[in-house]
Structure formats: C-alpha cells, structure tokens
Amino acid sequence: MKTIAIITGASSGIGKEFALRVAKEYQIDEIWAIARGEDRLRALQAGVPVKAIPLDLTAPASVDALSALLREEKPNVKILCNASGYGKFESFENVSEEDNLGMLDLNCRALTQITYRVLPFMTEGGIVVNIASVAAFQPVPYGNVYAATKSYVLSFTRSLGRELKSRKIKTLAVCPYWTKTAFFDRANRQSVITRFDCMYEPSFIIKKTFRAMKKKKKDFVVPGAVAKLTVFATKLLPHKLVMSVFLRQQKLHKK
Ligand SMILES: NC(=O)c1ccc[n+]([C@@H]2O[C@H](COP(=O)([O-])OP(=O)(O)OC[C@H]3O[C@@H](n4cnc5c(N)ncnc54)[C@H](OP(=O)(O)O)[C@@H]3O)[C@@H](O)[C@H]2O)c1
Structure with a gap:
C-alpha cells in the first residue's frame, strides 16, 4: 500500500514549503498536492513523485474528485496538511459578500470536508496539520471574518485531536504570525495595513511546524518569539484593549 x-x-x-520538506522528514511514497494553480503544482520538486490535483476548494463538490482518487487507490495517508486559505484586511462592509463567504468556504468548510473524507484512510501514526493563525486567539477589526475562521480552525483541530487519540492519530494547529508569502497580494490589496511590525519566512514557520509534529503532546504551535509574546498578551489583556493595540501596531489606514 502506498503511503x-x-x-x-x-x-x-506555507503549503509549498511544507510540501518541499515533508519527504525529507517522513517516509512517504507520494505527495498529493492540491490548489487551483495546476502548473505550479506540477512544478513542485519535492523529492518524491507529486500528483497534482487542481481543485477550487471554495466549491463543495470539488472535494468529490479527491474522494474518488482515495477510493480508487486506497493509500495510507500518513500526513494531511490543510494550508489552503486566504484573508481580506478591509472593513467588513467593503469586502465583497463573495469574499466574506469565500473565506468561510475555503478556511473552514473545505478544511473540515477534506479532513472528514481523508480520516478513513489514515492509520495509527497519522498526522493532521491545519494552518490556523495567531489571529485565532483574538478578534481582529478589519480582518474580522478571517480571524473568526482561524479561531474555528484552532478549536476544531485541538478538540479533534482529543477524539483521535484512541486511533493514535495526532492533530496540530499551526498559528503563524505575519509570514512573507503571496497571502498579502490578496489580503491587503487595498493597503489597509500600512505597517507590518514583524515578518517571518515560510521556511522558519515550517521548521517549527515539523519540530512540533514530532512532539507527542503538542496540539498547536505558535512559531517565533514575537508571535508567542502576542498570543501571551491576548490571553492576559482584555480583548477590547488587544483590538486597540492591533489597530495601532499595524497602522491601519481606515477608509
Ligand atoms: N502569510 C501570512 O502572514 C499568514 C499568517 C497566518 C496564517 N496564514 C495562513 O497560511 C495558509 C497559507 O497561506 P500563505 O501565507 O502560504 O499564502 P499563499 O502563498 O497565498 O498560499 C495560499 C494557498 O492557498 C491556495 N488557495 C487559494 N485559494 C484556493 C482555492 N479556492 N482552492 C484551493 N486552494 C486555494 C493557493 O493556491 P492557488 O492560488 O493556486 O489556488 C495557495 O497555494 C493560509 O491558510 C493562511 O490563512 C498565513
């Protein structure tokens, strides 16, 4: 059976960085890589064969194609990493309805649906890694829907891990701070955020992710000192104050 x-x-x-590293860290025969951009998936040089599965995950029926492949090939899924996601930093009313609901669809519904469909193909020692965000720990004005989706991802992932303990399957929620990726081309197109106080490299996020994946008891990871400090503060301070600090720190240009 293929792993x-x-x-x-x-x-x-972040998802690409995960794909480039996973075969170095785990014994797997193949990577099934999902996103909309087929050419970029085909171009992945990950050290093991890559099956490119181009899907727009905002469409619920798209996951049926993955299910069909799973039923046909019956692989052992050692690792599932849900990294597809997007955000919009803009006032709620200025984000289109399509995008406000699209974030729910991609960040929450697709992640849940894929996890549900993949779990029957996982065995003892399997890992589900879901990319959440530090935004999961606090309400984020001008990023309200996005932050709420990431709170969902964090909560879902941690509680699912408890349920899957009996099957010896681990779950891990990864909560990155600002990370240098194409995320901002879409998230900050209106340049509402005018200053980023700190920006991590995706390779750093993934190095910390793989370290956490190997720690039996860890069900979420916040990579980096600035990120950890922020999360610590959001747990101590009233969230009204946390929101004011966020607006000041990122120098939001309110339109
Ligand atoms: N960058 C940050 O500061 C940051 C911080 C915290 C958390 N995160 C989270 O990290 C994850 C990865 O984001 P990133 O920073 O690596 O941004 P990115 O470079 O823009 O990657 C986003 C990925 O999602 C895929 N995607 C977007 N829309 C999709 C759709 N409709 N169907 C299927 N796949 C889709 C994109 O591929 P295609 O465009 O080819 O479909 C791409 O592979 C996201 O969940 C994001 O929320 C990012």
Missing part, C-alpha cells in the same frame, strides 16, 4: 501526504495550498507559501 502518501496530502497537502492543500501546496502551490505557494
């Missing part, structure tokens, strides 16, 4: 890793968002940024 595989399934990675959504593997065409860019």
